[in-house]
Amino acid sequence: MSDLRRILILALRLALLLLLCSGIVLTDAGVTEFDFGTLTLTSLKLLGDAHWSNGSVRLTRDLAVPYSGAGRVLYSEPVRFLCEGSRSPASFSTFFSFSVTNLNPSSIGAGLAFLISPDAESVGGAGGSLGLQGDSASTPRFVAVEFDTLMDVEFKDINGNHVGLDLNNLVSAEVSDLGSIDVDLKSGNIVNTWIVFHGSTGDLTVHISYSNMKPKSPILSTNVDLSLYLNDFMYVGFSGSTQGSTEIHSIEWWSFRSSFDSAPSPPPPVSNTTNLTNLSANQSPAPSLGPSGSEEKINGKSSCHNQLCKKGPGAIAGVVTASAFFLAIFAGVFIWIYSKKMKRVNKSSDTLASDIIRMPREFTYRELKSATKCFNSNRIIGHGAFGTVYKGILPDNGDIIAVKRCSHDSQGKTEFLSELSIIASLRHRNLLSLQGWCHEKGEILLVYDLMPNGSLDKALFESRIPLPWHHRKKILVGVASALAYLHQECENQVIHRDVKSSNIMLDEGFNARLGDFGLARQVEHDRSPDATVAAGTMGYLAPEYLLTGRASDKTDVFSFGAVVLEVASGRRPIENDAAVNNNNATCIKASNLVEWVWRLHREGMLLAAADPRLEGEFEEAEMRRVLLVGLACSSPDSDLRPTMRAVVQMLVGESPEPSVPRARPTMSFSTSQLLLSLQDSVSDCNAMVTTLSASSTSSMTSEGQSYFPGDEIV
Structure with missing residues (x-):
């Protein structure tokens, strides 16, 4: 191995010496790159009505009263957009996620835009100007991709839901209807956008989707010479405005990358490799902009002249030939060493792969x-x-x-x-x-x-706008369908063991996606589950699971019942003791959600459990059906709980609502179950004593045993 190391070092030294003698300079490519994950507050300029709010930037105010205003957020450092000398424009790509919400849905307008501007100190006008252009004729030049929520005849808008390319003018040079791809800017959903411009060809594309996957076809594609609209240095960011409305324009995520193409033809492989290995993870989600050419720093400024072009053709040919020879030697040695290493790695990972x-x-x-x-x-x-x-x-x-x-x-x-x-x-x-x-x-x-809409618990408890009832019902039907599949339709029954709102994710259409199978277990159908140490989150755990440690499909049903009541009531399963007075209900103190709803049902006040934030925007019959399903699933007697397949049928109205007694049932537990549970407990204690005796530390792990932060238990 020492001989191989010496050969490798020698090959590297010879290649480096050859590169130095040939006069090739490998320097910084002058790439500008950043994203929201690494930016600080001082890295952004907030102008006008723009402000921070819960990790996102809002371009307009959070007001329930309609108003007209505008705001901008810009990256605080200027970005070079024209190459010094050649005046060719930079290639750039950007990805951002945004949402347009409205405290008063009947009040609409005006929209937001991705902006490239030389002005970092002022904001344009409100209304249809989108904060891009002021009233004076001396408004600085700009390039923008607008997302307009208001049809403005003055600017020849095609409708109130379109994307357009603005070049020093609010009358878009190119425009496309977002309805053609079923995207509604005013839906409140998170919209993902990819914008890519190739400086060498002038091709600009805009892709838009609710999904995290970049669409195959762009919504807008054009060829434009941006050098006519750009200064040497420009600022990048976003602009938004309202026009007598309560629209809130939020930028949830943003990444940006720009670079200069070294020449119309691809650069040499040496500089190509150097640049590609340093691409950041947060470059805007788009195809590669093409490798950046080698640049030379002169007096602190980037020069876009490729150093190889200063050499004669013979010198270039000699350098390339010699470099290829030594790189071939280096590659051969490296591959041989790497193959030996991989044999050891593959051998060590055989056990993992077999599982x-x-x-x-x-x-x-x-x-x-x-x-x-x-x-x-x-x-x-x-x-x-x-x-x-x-x-x-x-x-x-x-x-x-x-x-x-x-x-x-x-x-x-x-x-x-x-x-x-x-x-x-x-x-x-x-x-x-x-x-x-x-x-x-x-x-x-x-x-x-x-999932662009995050988890169900955040949608219920952290969102400024209450989750609408039709979304809530669709989510419950989706989770119930997933559990029915796990319990009754898989080859082996899957017990999730951790059904809760934070493990239910929401896609772009607020469809539920049940996740986090870290505690899940597979068992054969109709086979009794093995006892384990109970793991999960308080408030979602079935009483028999806490007592015996035996998880089953019925314990998942109980957890789902807690989720149902959580979604319907807007209350967490476990809360500090607090007076609850929903819809003039009798003041009842209860920290456990399931117990609280059972008490309301006993007093004939079941609908008082409905989330007051919904302000009655639901059908009472549907709310009653959902609450009864939640109570049926969370019955203390596991034998009384329905199957998840039956739950799906009840939620969609294919079968009658469950018959739930006014008095909460008592827990049913047979003598044989108790004896079996005690035997398991004794076995667990014996195993624990044995383990502690054999170990010099107090650390112990076993199947099902784990640690969870917060209110989660083992």
Whole structure:
């Protein structure tokens, strides 16, 4: 191995010497790149009505009273858009997520725009101007892609739901109807946008979708010479305005990247490799802009002249030939060493691979590290069972993903294998889709689709606008359908064991996706479950599961019942003791949601449990049916709980609403079950004593045992 190392070092030194002698200079490519995950408040300029709010930037005010105003947010540093000397425009790509919500849906207008402007100090007019252009004739030049929510005849708008390219003019040079791709700017849904401009060709494309996947076809595509509308340095950001409305324009995520094409033809492989290996994970989700050419720094400014062009043709040919020869030697040595190393790695991972069946794509660690900006803490979007979840953007295709980084201990590996082996074989529209996995460098990573509307608990308790009733009902039907599939339609029954609102994700259409299978177990149908240490979250756990540790489909049904009551009432399953007085109901103190709803039902006041934030915007018959289903599922007697297939039929109205007694049933527990539970407890105690005697530490792990933050228990 020492001989190989010496050969490798010698080859590298010779290649470096050859490059230095040839006069090739490998310098910084002058790339400008940033994203919301790494920006600080000082990196942005907030102008006019723009302000921070809960991790996003809002371009307009949060007012319930209609008003007219405008705001801008800009990256604080100017970006070079014209190449010094040649005056050719920079290539750039940007990805951003935004939403348009309205406190008063009948009040609409005007919209927002992605903006490139030389002005970083002022804001344009309100209303149809979108904050882009002022009243004076001396308004600085600008380039913008507008998202207009108001049809303005003055600016020749085609409708109140379109995207347009504005070039120094509010009358769009190119425009497309967003209704053609079923995107409604005023829906309140998060809209994802990809804008790509190739400086060498002048091609500009705009892709728009509710989905995290970049559409195959752009909504807007044109060829334009942006050098006619750009200064050497410009600011990038967003502008938005209202026109006698209560629209709120929020930028939820933004990434941007710009660079200069070195020449019409591709640059040499040396500079190509150098630049591509340094691409950031958060470049805007779009195809590659093309490799950036080598640049030379002169007096602190970027020069866009390629250094190789200063050499004669013979010198270039000699350099390329010699470089190729030494690189071939280096590659041969490297491949031989790498193959030897991979044999050892493959041998060590045979055990892991044998546990994985019918797996989706296997990602490399490098891909996921790049996608999450080295697992930057600013990219954390949640904490699941045995792992942290990060937001990522795949650099090769721009897809937005969620990366679950599992715990490094043996328990984390066990849960990783459990989650991977179970969910990889599941196929249902209401289950969170697993894109792939990675097991390298001691890391265990799972890759999922990222849900643009987050988790159900955040939609219920953290959203400024109440989740509408029709969304809530659709979500419950979706989760019930997923559980019916797991319990009764899979080859082996799957017990989720952690059904709760924070594990229910919402896609762009507020369809439910049940996720986090870290605690799930597979059992044969009609087989009694094994006893384990109860794991889950208080408020969702069935009483018999807490007592015996035996999870079954009935314990999942109880958890689902708690979710149903949570969705209908807008209350968390466990709250501090507080007086509750919904819809003039009798003041009842209750920290447990299930108990509280049972008391209201006993007093004939079931509809008083409805979420007051809905302000009565629901059909009473539907609300009553949903609340009764929640009570039936959360019955203390597991034998009285319906199957999930029956629950689906009741929720969609295919079968009558359940007959729920006014008095809450008592828990049914047979003598044989009690004896079996006691035997399991004795066995567990014996095993614990044995383990503690054999170990010099107080650390102990067993199947089903885990630690959860907050109100989760083991």
